[in-house]
C-alpha cells in the first residue's frame with residue numbers, strides 16, 4: 001500500500017547530489033556519458049539520494065517520453081542512471097523543470113506566461129526565453145510526463161524547479177489565467193485586479209494545486225510521495241517561487257557559505273527536513289571548480305544546522321564528469337559523515353534572533369537590513385537565529401526587528417507577550433505607525449511617542465551608556481546614514497543621544513562628502529532608548545542602525561554600536577568566543593552534551609552577506625578565496641562557556657574528528673578552553 005506521509009529518510013542524508021547533465025537538443029555528441037560510471041562516482045562520494053535531471057530549461061528530454069515521439073534521445077539517459085543507482089542502493093529523485101521549457105514553449109506558444117498585452121516576460125540572462133503558465137494546457141502536459149516518470153522508473157520523489165511565476169504583478173494575463181481567475185474568484189475580472197491580494201492568492205492557488213497533483217502521481221504508482229520545489233521555505237529568491245506550502249522538504253539555493261548559515265537557521269525553525277544547495281563549481285553548470293576549502297566550508301556550514309548539503313555537480317553536455325571533482329567531494333563528504341552522530345538529532349542553542357520577512361514581495365525590499373543585522377550578530381559571535389516572521393520568539397532572549405518590516409496587529413500581540421514573559425526586543429526605525437501616519441504601533445512597548453521625522457538624511461549617535469562604548473569604540477559621535485525619528489520619552493530612558501549636523505548638508509551648505517560635522521554641545525535628544533516592561537525590556541533606535549553607509553569598509557562604528565546594544569540587552573551570553581569577525585559559531589544541544597561548530601569564513605568569498613545591490617558587496621570589502629589549503633589559518637582561539645546558561649558542567653571538551661582533548665580552566669559559572677588554530681572548521685564536543 002502506498003505511504004502518503006513524508007518518509008523519514010528525507011531528513012537523514014547529510015550530503016546529497018544534484019548532477020546537472022544539461023545537454024540541449026543542439027548537442028551532437030553525448031558519447032562521454034556513462035551511467036554505470038556516474039553511479040559509481042555517486043557511490044564513491046557517498047550520496048544516498050541524488051536529484052537527476054529529466055529535462056532542464058531547454059526542454060530536451062533525457063528519457064524517451066511518450067509525449068514526444070518525434071523528439072527522442074539516443075538512449076534513456078535518465079532511466080539508465082536510476083537503474084544503476086538502484087543497484088547500488090542510491091535513491092533517485094526526478095528533477096523536472098516546471099516553469100521553463102524551451103521545447104514545450106516553442107511548440108505551444110499558447111502555454112506561455114504573458115502580460116496584459118500578450119508579451120513575454122523578460123528572461124534575458126536565462127538560457128530559456130520561455131516561462132510556462134500552469135493555468136494552461138502545459139500543466140496537464142507536465143503532470144502527464146511526471147506520471148510517466150513515476151510509472152516507468154523507480155524514483156523516490158520529484159524535485160520541481162522554477163515552480164512559481166515571476167514575482168511581478170504584470171504576470172500572468174494569458175487567456176487561461178483570465179478565464180481561470182474569473183472562475184476561481186466569481187465575477188471578478190483579472191485585468192481589474194492587477195496587483196491585488198486576490199491576484200496573488202490565485203497564483204498561489206494554481207501552484208499549490210499543481211504540487212498536490214504531482215504528489216498524487218507518485219502515490220498512484222506506489223512511489224515515496226516526496227515532492228520538493230526549489231525555493232520552498234525561505235522567501236528570499238528574487239526571480240521566482242512565491243512562497244507557498246506543499247513541499248516535503250524546505251529547499252534553498254544558497255551558493256555562499258554565509259547564506260548557507262543564514263537560510264539554514266531560517267529553515268530550522270520550521271521543524272521539517274531541509275536542504276541547502278550550493279555547487280562544487282563556481283555556480284550551476286560552470287566549467288570551473290570551486291576551491292576544495294570553500295566546498296568543505298559550505299558542507300560543514302549546512303550540516304551544522306541539521307540540514308542536508310545538496311551539492312551541484314556539472315556534467316559537460318557531452319556527458320563528461322571531472323574525476324578530480326569526484327575525488328575531492330568523496331574526501332570532503334567522508335569528513336562530514338565522520339561527524340554524523342554529532343549532526344543528527346540536535347537542538348539549536350540561541351541567545352539572539354533576527355526577524356526575517358516571511359513574504360517574498362516584502363523580502364525584495366527589506367533584505368538589505370535583515371542581512372545587515374545577521375552580519376552584525378554573526379560577526380559579533382552571538383548564538384543567533386533567523387526567524388520566519390514573528391514566530392518562535394521564545395527560542396532566544398533577545399529578538400531584533402530590522403527597520404521597515406511590516407508588523408501586523410497579531411505580531412504586535414505576540415511581541416507584547418514575549419516581552420511580558422521576560423523577552424528583550426531591539427527595534428529600529430522605521431517601525432510601523434498606526435494608520436501609516438499616526439503613533440507607533442508598538443508605542444506601549446517602546447516607551448516613546450513619535451513626534452515627527454528629522455529632515456536630514458544623515459545623523460550622529462552619541463552613546464551615554466558606557467556599555468555601548470565597548471570594544472575599541474571611538475569617543476567621537478557615530479555617523480548614521482539614516483533619517484531619524486524625533487521622539488519624546490514616555491517611560492523609556494535614553495542610552496544614546498541623537499546629534500544633528502551643525503548645519504544640515506545641502507548643495508549650498510556642503511564642506512565635503514556625505515554629511516556635515518556634528519553639532520557641538522547639543523541638547524539631549526533621544527537616540528537609542530530602553531524601556532523596561534514586565535520582566536523584559538525594549539530598546540529602540542530612532543536611526544536605522546542597519547542602514548548602509550558607502551564608507552562601511554572603513555567605518556565600523558555602527559556595527560560595533562549595534563553589537564554592543566545586543567550585548568547590553570542580552571546581559572550574559574551562553575558562550576563567548578574571542579576571534580576575528582570571519583569566524584562563525586554554531587551551538588547545538590544533543591542530550592546532555594553541547595556541540596559547538598566553528599566555521600572560518602576566511603575561506604569564503606566575502607565577509608558579509610550579499611544583497612542584490614553590487615555596491616553592498618563593495619561596501620563590505622571583498623576578500624579573496626584562500627585556496628592554498630592552510631590548516632593553521634588563525635591563531636588559537638579562546639572559548640568561554642557559561643556553565644549556568646548551557647546547563648552543563650563540562651568535564652571534557654574534545655575536538656572532533658582529531659580526538660584532541662582540551663584542558664578546561666576555571667570552575668565557577670564560566671569555564672574556558674583554548675581551541676587550536678581553526679583551519680576551515682572545527683567541531684567541539686562538550687560533555
Ligand SMILES: [Zn+2]
Nearest residue numbers: 133172174177
Ligand atoms: Zn497564464
